[in-house]
Amino acid sequence: MKYNRGDYQGAIDDLTKAISLRPDYAEAYYARGTLESYLKHFQAAIADFTKTISLKPDLAEAYYNRGLATYLLGDSQGALADFTTAISMRPNDARAYNNRGLAKSHLKDYQGAIADYTKAVNLKPDFAEAYFNRGSTKAFLEDYRGAIADQTMAIGLEPDYAEAYFSRGSAKDYLKDHQGAIADHTKAISLKPDIPEIYRKRGYAKVGVQDFQGAIADYNKAISLQTDNAEAYKSRGTTYLMVRQKDKALADFRKAIELGDSVPQDILDMCK
Secondary structure (H helix, E strand, O other): OOOOOOHHHHHHHHHHHHHHHOOOHHHHHHHHHHHHHOOOOOOHHHHHHHHHHHHHOOHHHHHHHHHHHHHHHHHHHHHHHHHHHHHHHOOOOHHHHHHHHHHHHOHHHHHHHHHHHHHHHHHHHOHHHHHHHHHHHHHHOEEEEEHHHHHHHHHHHOOOOOHHHHHHHHHHOOOOHHHHHHHHHHHHHHHOOHHHHHHHHHHHHHHHOOEEEEEEEHHHHHHHOOOOOOHHHHHHHHHHHHHHHHHHHHHHHHHHOOOOOOHHHHHHHHOO
C-alpha cells in the first residue's frame, strides 16, 4: 500500500478516486483527512473530517482528529468543542482530555486545563505529556512546587524529555534553587543543544549563584542561535552592568530596544 510506503500523497490520490466512485464513503473521507493531517494540510483535513461526521455522526475519532487540526490552525474554541464531543462519546479517552486541556489553556481557562490534564493522568498514569502540560500550567499560575512535582513525573516516565527538564529547571530557579536549575537546564541542553531559550534561562540561574562569566557565555550562545533574541541581549546587558562593563551593557540594552524590548531609563542611566 502507498500509505505503508510513506507515499501519503499517492494514498490521498487513491482515496480521492474511491470517493469519486462512492461519494458517501465515510471511511475514505476519514482516511484522507488523516493523511492530509500528516502532511499538515489542516484545512483539507478539517473538510474531510467534517464530511465524515456528516456521514457518520457517531464517529468519535473524527471529532477528535478534527479538533487536533482545528487546534493546530489556532482555533482553540473550535477545538474545545470537538474534543468535548469526542469525550462525550468516549469518556475514557485520555488523549482527548489532554488536548482539550491545551485548548483550554490557550483560552486562558487554566484551572479547567489542569482539571483535564488531571483526568488524563488518572486515566493513563504513564501519560508523560499530560504531566508535562499540567506542570507547565501550574508554573504559569506560580505553583512552582506543583510544577516541579509534575515535571519530575514526566521525566520519570520519559528520561530524555528535554522540555520537562527545562520547565522543571525554570520552576526551581523561581524557588531560588539555582544549582538545581542549572543542572536541569544543562541536562535539557545535552538533549536539545539548539534551543536558545534554555541557554538564556541557564544564564539567569548562573547569575543567581554569581557565576557572571558563565551567565554571559550562556547569553552569548543564546544570541548566536537567535540573533534577534531581545531578551538575551537585555539579560546579557544586565549581567555586564553587574560586573561594571558599562559600555557593553549599554550596547546590549540599545540592541534590545532596537529589537522591540524596553529598558527602564534608570537602568540606562546607570551605564553612564
